[in-house]
Amino acid sequence: RLDNIALLFFIFFFISIAAQETEYAYLLQNIDARQKTSLNGKWDIIVDPLENGFYNHRLQEYDKGYFKNAKVQSPSDLIEYNFDTSLQLNVPGDWNTQMDKLYYYEGTLWYKKDFAYTPTSNQESFLYFEAVNYEAIVYLNGEKLGKHVGGYTPFQFNVTDKLVEGNNFVVVKVDNKRKKENVPTVNQDWWNYGGITRSVHLINVPKSHIEDYSVQLEKETTTKISGWVTMANANNGDPVSIEIPELKKTVKATVTNGKASFSINAKPKLWSPNSPKLYEVIIETSTDKVVNQIGFRNISTDGSKILVNGKETFLKGISIHEEAAFKTGRVVSAEECKVLLNWAKELGCNFLRLAHYPHSEAMVKEAEKMGFLIWSEIPVYWTIQFENEDTYANAENQLTEMISRDKNRAAVVLWSMANETPESEPRLSFIGNLAKKARQLDDTRLITAALDTQGKGDDGNLIEDPLGEVVDVIGINNYCGWYYGDVDSCSSIKWASAYNKPMIMSEIGGGALYGLHGDANERWTEEYQDALFKSNIEMMKNIDFMSGLSPWILMDFRSSRRPLRRIQDDFNRKGLISEQGMKKKAFFTLQEYYLEMDKK
Numbered sequence: 001r002l003d004n005i006a007l008l009f010f011i012f013f014f015i016s017i018a019a020q021e022t023e024y025a026y027l028l029q030n031i032d033a034r035q036k037t038s039l040n041g042k043w044d045i046i047v048d049p050l051e052n053g054f055y056n057h058r059l060q061e062y063d064k065g066y067f068k069n070a071k072v073q074s075p076s077d078l079i080e081y082n083f084d085t086s087l088q089l090n091v092p093g094d095w096n097t098q099m100d101k102l103y104y105y106e107g108t109l110w111y112k113k114d115f116a117y118t119p120t121s122n123q124e125s126f127l128y129f130e131a132v133n134y135e136a137i138v139y140l141n142g143e144k145l146g147k148h149v150g151g152y153t154p155f156q157f158n159v160t161d162k163l164v165e166g167n168n169f170v171v172v173k174v175d176n177k178r179k180k181e182n183v184p185t186v187n188q189d190w191w192n193y194g195g196i197t198r199s200v201h202l203i204n205v206p207k208s209h210i211e212d213y214s215v216q217l218e219k220e221t222t223t224k225i226s227g228w229v230t231m232a233n234a235n236n237g238d239p240v241s242i243e244i245p246e247l248k249k250t251v252k253a254t255v256t257n258g259k260a261s262f263s264i265n266a267k268p269k270l271w272s273p274n275s276p277k278l279y280e281v282i283i284e285t286s287t288d289k290v291v292n293q294i295g296f297r298n299i300s301t302d303g304s305k306i307l308v309n310g311k312e313t314f315l316k317g318i319s320i321h322e323e324a325a326f327k328t329g330r331v332v333s334a335e336e337c338k339v340l341l342n343w344a345k346e347l348g349c350n351f352l353r354l355a356h357y358p359h360s361e362a363m364v365k366e367a368e369k370m371g372f373l374i375w376s377e378i379p380v381y382w383t384i385q386f387e388n389e390d391t392y393a394n395a396e397n398q399l400t401e402m403i404s405r406d407k408n409r410a411a412v413v414l415w416s417m418a419n420e421t422p423e424s425e426p427r428l429s430f431i432g433n434l435a436k437k438a439r440q441l442d443d444t445r446l447i448t449a450a451l452d453t454q455g456k457g458d459d460g461n462l463i464e465d466p467l468g469e470v471v472d473v474i475g476i477n478n479y480c481g482w483y484y485g486d487v488d489s490c491s492s493i494k495w496a497s498a499y500n501k502p503m504i505m506s507e508i509g510g511g512a513l514y515g516l517h518g519d520a521n522e523r524w525t526e527e528y529q530d531a532l533f534k535s536n537i538e539m540m541k542n543i544d545f546m547s548g549l550s551p552w553i554l555m556d557f558r559s560s561r562r563p564l565r566r567i568q569d570d571f572n573r574k575g576l577i578s579e580q581g582m583k584k585k586a587f588f589t590l591q592e593y594y595l596e597m598d599k600k
């Protein structure tokens with residue numbers, strides 16, 4: 001019996017350690033509107049390929065790591081690191097494009113930042129990271145706060161009891177080593193930019209504060225706005241008011257067990273690509289008040305059609321990686337997002353596939369203001385470990401954080417579970433479970449995944465992957481004229497589907513080096529890419545169940561899979577625009593196709 005008790009104790013002990021390691025709170029919403037201090041700017045860094053600041057020489061995690069930020073007290077002291085005299089990097093930003101020596105670096109790098117803090121009574125403080133690629137272990141004043149895994153979603157720590165009056169320091173161990181069990185796994189066709197790639201904030205909220213909220217049109221209606229607000233440190237019966245001044249609506253709700261639910265009958269002007277109307281929504285309690293700009297729209301399907309606010313809408317899109325034009329590297333500002341978005345507008349798009357991971361909140365918000373419908377994706381990419389439970393937990397966590405952050409964004413209409421995954425039973429249940437989770441968290445949007453697994457029917461390609469059963473909208477990536485088939489052969493390819501569901505051609509494309517001209521059958525020329533687009537457009541015109549497309553890709557982007565000298569030079573050249581902002585011929589071909597559609 002004693003053994004059993006000891007065993008139980010150990011199990012409990014390990015569960016609580018595991019929970020400490022990986023459990024983070026809900027995400028504060030719309031942090032732009034919160035009182036906060038920016039921790040952006042120069043951070044001191046130490047490059048640590050051997051993880052010397054984390055493990056001792058016996059490779060055990062030890063308590064005198066670099067996170068202690070120790071200083072020499074007397075001349076005889078031996079301390080073999082010093083943040084104060086170290087190199088610096090900008091946050092937000094990837095390390096690869098900030099320092100030549102770090103261009104190919106994948107491993108551990110330590111970041112440190114000092115900041116001043118003055119405590120206020122009845123307040124709580126959160127350290128909020130918009131994204132760190134890939135694994136972050138965060139320490140405050142030498143003490144571990146926790147760990148976050150996944151390179152593209154936000155996370156936060158409640159640091160109220162850990163801040164001190166005056167000087168504080170935060171240290172982050174960032175590790176972007178690729179691992180088989182990770183999401184994404186070891187191979188990916190984009191650059192594994194490491195670092196604190198998005199902004200860091202210290203956010204102050206009242207002790208009794210609004211944690212999270214959802215304000216959306218109820219599924220299948222356009223006149224009923226409903227949702228919920230969750231509160232920290234609130235009492236049962238506390239009042240919450242939800243106000244939409246422009247609609248002259250205010251509803252009162254009360255908190256029960258930390259949550260208040262509400263619904264409002266209203267006739268909002270609906271958000272749509274042609275009229276991206278946002279309303280100011282004010283949520284207020286006796287202690288806290290938050291403001292958000294929220295749009296109301298409905299998204300649904302009818303057979304193979306996609307309906308926005310009940311109206312059939314063809315998704316004229318483009319795929320985008322979140323890389324900055326001209327300087328390359330990760331985007332770090334709304335301005336850099338706008339450069340990409342303006343090009344998509346010029347192309348005639350009403351839709352964006354934000355591939356292959358959740359893009360920054362700035363990207364989503366700017367796109368929303370401009371009227372783009374958005375496909376948002378988690379990096380379940382190619383052959384990840386579908387049989388590994390930890391891999392699943394990781395993917396589900398990234399999905400949860402993506403939905404938590406963007407659930408109030410009308411622009412987001414599709415949650416994508418995966419890209420180009422190979423057919424198998426474990427993969428079907430893995431992605432099936434993700435889809436189930438997504439629907440639990442948000443039943444208003446459509447679920448999709450990009451597939452490259454079509455088979456052959458009597459008369460051409462046949463979409464019959466069993467994953468088609470799971471999703472609401474089927475994405476198809478297809479590279480006729482590039483990875484298979486002659487360019488000329490594409491136009492006559494026929495498609496059929498085993499599912500009566502909308503299909504989005506989520507990728508077609510081919511590479512071209514801007515300024516390289518030649519014959520239409522000469523690879524890497526603009527003429528080849530252009531001919532490929534023309535032939536694929538002819539093919540797509542014949543697919544009557546197609547309801548959108550997002551060719552690959554708006555702009556050339558860095559990828560370590562693309563070494564060909566003088567052509568690729570570490571860039572995937574399938575962009576319609578070069579990384580220096582030069583438009584290739586195919587840009588205008590796709591633009592013309594979209595213009596033509598508008599005339600119909």
Ligand code: GCB
Pocket residue numbers: 189356419420477507552572574
């Ligand atoms: C794909 C992938 C995308 C690649 C692209 C390519 O199918 O989804 O991530 O970059 O092909 O260029 O090969």
